[in-house]
Amino acid sequence: MQKKADAPQDPAMRREYFQKFGASAINDAHFISIxxxxxxxxxxxxxxxxxxxxxxxxxxxxxxxQQYTSTAQYTPELGITDATxxxxxxxxxxxxxxxxxxxxxxVMDNKPAETYxxxxxFIEHVQANxxxxxxxxxxxxxxxxxxxxxxSSFVFTTLTDSQAKLLxxxxxxxxxxGSIRKFLCGxxxxxxxxxxxSEYRFPVNPRGFVxxxxxxxxxDIVDPxxxxxxxxxxxxxxxxxxxxxxxxxxxxxxxxxxxxKEKPKEGDAEKKPKKPKKAPLDPALYPAGPAxxxxxxxxxxLSAQPxxxxxPVCTFCQAPLRFNIQPCKIPTNxxxxxxxxxxxxxxxxxxxxxxxxSAQHNNYQTNKSQPVAKTLPSQKFVLLxxxxxxxxxxxxxxxxxxxxxxxxxxxxxxIAKPSDEARTFTFDGIDSYxxxxxxxxxxxxxxxxxxxxxxSIRQGVIDLMEMxxxxxxxxxxxxxxxxxxxxxxxxxx
Ligand SMILES: [Zn+2]
Numbered sequence: 188m189q190k191k192a193d194a195p196q197d198p199a200m201r202r203e204y205f206q207k208f209g210a211s212a213i214n215d216a217h218f219i220s221i222x223x224x225x226x227x228x229x230x231x232x233x234x235x236x237x238x239x240x241x242x243x244x245x246x247x248x249x250x251x252x253q254q255y256t257s258t259a260q261y262t263p264e265l266g267i268t269d270a271t272x273x274x275x276x277x278x279x280x281x282x283x284x285x286x287x288x289x290x291x292x293x294v295m296d297n298k299p300a301e302t303y304x305x306x307x308x309f310i311e312h313v314q315a316n317x318x319x320x321x322x323x324x325x326x327x328x329x330x331x332x333x334x335x336x337x338x339s340s341f342v343f344t345t346l347t348d349s350q351a352k353l354l355x356x357x358x359x360x361x362x363x364x365g366s367i368r369k370f371l372c373g374x375x376x377x378x379x380x381x382x383x384x385s386e387y388r389f390p391v392n393p394r395g396f397v398x399x400x401x402x403x404x405x406x407d408i409v410d411p412x413x414x415x416x417x418x419x420x421x422x423x424x425x426x427x428x429x430x431x432x433x434x435x436x437x438x439x440x441x442x443x444x445x446x447x448k449e450k451p452k453e454g455d456a457e458k459k460p461k462k463p464k465k466a467p468l469d470p471a472l473y474p475a476g477p478a479x480x481x482x483x484x485x486x487x488x489l490s491a492q493p494x495x496x497x498x499p500v501c502t503f504c505q506a507p508l509r510f511n512i513q514p515c516k517i518p519t520n521x522x523x524x525x526x527x528x529x530x531x532x533x534x535x536x537x538x539x540x541x542x543x544x545s546a547q548h549n550n551y552q553t554n555k556s557q558p559v560a561k562t563l564p565s566q567k568f569v570l571l572x573x574x575x576x577x578x579x580x581x582x583x584x585x586x587x588x589x590x591x592x593x594x595x596x597x598x599x600x601x602i603a604k605p606s607d608e609a610r611t612f613t614f615d616g617i618d619s620y621x622x623x624x625x626x627x628x629x630x631x632x633x634x635x636x637x638x639x640x641x642x643s644i645r646q647g648v649i650d651l652m653e654m655x656x657x658x659x660x661x662x663x664x665x666x667x668x669x670x671x672x673x674x675x676x677x678x679x680x
Contacts (some may be wrong), residue, residue, distance in 0.1 A: 224574025
């Protein structure tokens with residue numbers, strides 16, 4: 188494999204050179220994972236939390252992103268012991284819903300990025316490769332234990348808009364920071380994710396806040412049912428209050444004379460500490476005049492009124508809901524996918540599989556100058572990294588470790604804005620990791636990682652797709668190392 192140090196110096200030539208490496212890596216792959224950076228959100232016109240935090244009024248409030256994403260429980264009754272560590276949900280609910288409400292509204296109003304349509308084409312190509320190799324195995328050897336088909340594609344992202352999840356179904360998608368569309372009980376009374384109506388938008392006022400205005404008919408924000416003791420007590424109180432409230436039932440308009448019997452007796456009020464039940468309609472308010480001849484039946488619909496509080500509350504305990512956004516974390520199921528893929532790549536191939544994989548890429552057998560062992564084909568893995576972001580350094584480091592885990596059968600294609608950091612493929616402790624992975628000392632990530640420079644993720648994916656689709660035009664020349672070198676490394680005269 189051509190070493191990265193040999194990359195052409197001219198930017199346009201270098202871009203094309205690495206695009207061809209990338210397009211070939213995708214073409215040959217049997218497993219793919221795609222990482223999508225938050226950067227795609229701002230490219231599509233959505234509000235990024237990082238940008239929002241540094242703009243007024245949130246920059247003057249002084250809360251940190253950790254406080255906005257805190258998973259600590261909503262605990263106003265404990266008081267604030269250390270204000271710098273308290274979640275904004277507890278300290279300042281209007282600011283909490285204003286901040287995330289802005290992000291939520293921009294996500295809900297935004298059209299899906301067309302980039303996903305191109306990603307689907309890459310994924311489907313890799314899945315077809317995988318399926319063909321799996322079928323070849325089945326034809327070759329029907330006696331031994333059948334290998335599991337397993338997953339061949341995975342998408343993981345620091346985006347919180349859930350568009351990948353919605354558009355890439357049924358492909359496995361992991362959201363490393365959670366989803367802005369989902370809500371959790373602020374008190375953690377249960378782990379159920381709760382949704383808002385998709386038409387709903389937060390009414391963020393010009394000051395950047397969502398004020399607590401309860402517009403539920405018959406209740407006010409200071410109503411006792413909004414007060415809260417504990418999850419269980421909350422449910423008990425809510426049910427108790429519900430019992431004392433008028434229930435929807437037919438209102439029978441009767442003659443005032445008969446209605447007088449329903450008035451509470453004087454002694455009743457002393458026995459019960461709670462307010463006496465109100466009659467659905469006070470007979471005293473009946474218009475004077477002759478009683479109607481027929482009975483008129485009406486229905487009160489208190490419970491059917493829409494709940495339209497601007498600060499959403501938990502369905503179960505009525506504590507405030509928090510947005511399901513967490514500190515970035517790579518989930519276990521993705522790590523399992525990588526481990527499983529790495530094991531599959533090390534499996535010896537059947538002759539039918541060798542023939543099939545060789546046919547996919549005509550370089551494996553035509554280059555006779557290389558030792559035979561190195562020309563033997565194997566299944567391949569590709570990691571497509573869309574965007575490079577120093578804020579998610581840990582994710583990029585994890586991706587490099589993934590390439591090492593594939594032991595020469597995995598490649599990383601990074602689409603990023605031109606920068607020295609984006610072109611550098613290393614991390615602290617790489618040597619000890621190399622030893623742990625039992626990799627040869629000569630193993631260099633530079634031979635397996637390619638940075639395709641582009642001004643935006645969108646443009647980078649489009650460029651790569653064009654190169655991928657035109658592959659038949661350039662692959663023969665590309666696979667001929669002499670021709671390749673003549674084109675990209677012309678001898679200086
Ligand atoms: Zn709850």
